[in-house]
Amino acid sequence: MIRTLQKVAMLALLTSPVNALADTSVLFIGNSFTYGYGSASRFYRADTVTDLNNEGIGGVPALFKSFTDQAGLDYDVYLETRGGSNIDFHLQNKLGVIGRRPWDQVVMHGYSTLDASDPGNPDGLVTSTAAMTDFLRSKNPDVDVYLTATWSRADQIYPAESPWSGKPIEQMALDVRAGYDLAAAAPGVVAVNPVGEAWTRAMELGIADPNPYDGIEPDKINLWTWDHYHASTYGYYLEALVVFGNLTGRDPRSLGENECSGYELGMSRHEVRMLQQAAFEQLENEGRVVADPLELPAAVNPERCISGR
Numbered sequence: 001m002i003r004t005l006q007k008v009a010m011l012a013l014l015t016s017p018v019n020a021l022a023d024t025s026v027l028f029i030g031n032s033f034t035y036g037y038g039s040a041s042r043f044y045r046a047d048t049v050t051d052l053n054n055e056g057i058g059g060v061p062a063l064f065k066s067f068t069d070q071a072g073l074d075y076d077v078y079l080e081t082r083g084g085s086n087i088d089f090h091l092q093n094k095l096g097v098i099g100r101r102p103w104d105q106v107v108m109h110g111y112s113t114l115d116a117s118d119p120g121n122p123d124g125l126v127t128s129t130a131a132m133t134d135f136l137r138s139k140n141p142d143v144d145v146y147l148t149a150t151w152s153r154a155d156q157i158y159p160a161e162s163p164w165s166g167k168p169i170e171q172m173a174l175d176v177r178a179g180y181d182l183a184a185a186a187p188g189v190v191a192v193n194p195v196g197e198a199w200t201r202a203m204e205l206g207i208a209d210p211n212p213y214d215g216i217e218p219d220k221i222n223l224w225t226w227d228h229y230h231a232s233t234y235g236y237y238l239e240a241l242v243v244f245g246n247l248t249g250r251d252p253r254s255l256g257e258n259e260c261s262g263y264e265l266g267m268s269r270h271e272v273r274m275l276q277q278a279a280f281e282q283l284e285n286e287g288r289v290v291a292d293p294l295e296l297p298a299a300v301n302p303e304r305c306i307s308g309r
Helices: 002-014 059-070 087-093 123-139 169-183 195-204 233-248 260-264 269-285 302-307
Strands: 024-030 075-081 105-108 144-149 189-194
Touching (some): 059 075, 059 260, 105 123, 105 233, 123 169, 260 302
16 A cells, blocks of 8 residues: 555656656756755755655756746756765665656766765766666666766865865866766766856856855855855856756856846846856856857846746
């Protein structure tokens, strides 16, 4: 009886009206860096996406969904997340959920230091990525897999005796990216989402403060949340912009400074514009997007944003 009820509940999730008959299905597989720990984005617009673990998460997937809706794109967005996990956790525990349908696109990442017990070592990431892509391709040989290379953790750089202690803020992001580039050799991987390097660009552009331990400079934002480890709402917003541009090929700046989610999450037009610029510059540098003329939507107002859900 319990097993039957579980099957019915899962069927309801996978066939919910919110996610019916879209052009493209995308699944996010990750941990707290996907579900938005430490920020207002964690449960943001959770009703617009399907959480396969039924935990009410919105997070980066919901931000991505908001961007695609505003861009006039039709996406079914799903997520399967577990805090503190690497890809191998999902392989060992979640294939029954992940394998319930073939996916058009999958976005996934592992632990923030590549290996929790051996920071900087990409071997486990490479192995688990290959195994997961094999599984995903068994369900849909044409699935496009995107790997998200995450950001430099301030708590791994500025405190003494941390793995990246004393190194420039950008170095951890570069080391993480190098690990994901190795993992991207797996069949089915289309590209890496260069989130960590987009964070670095936001610092170089002067919108983001590079060191939260010495205070945040006036007119700058903090990409990290209170623990200097996870992202703030700004950091997750930038992550979602990079994923949006990389998966769709759209210039993130085409969303405009009046973009709804930035407004709903309390960001200024200047902050929205500069975060879009950071995402664009990193993606353009990698040949993933080309500059498109800005097509600004109508000025932000609550009615327009709500009606666009």
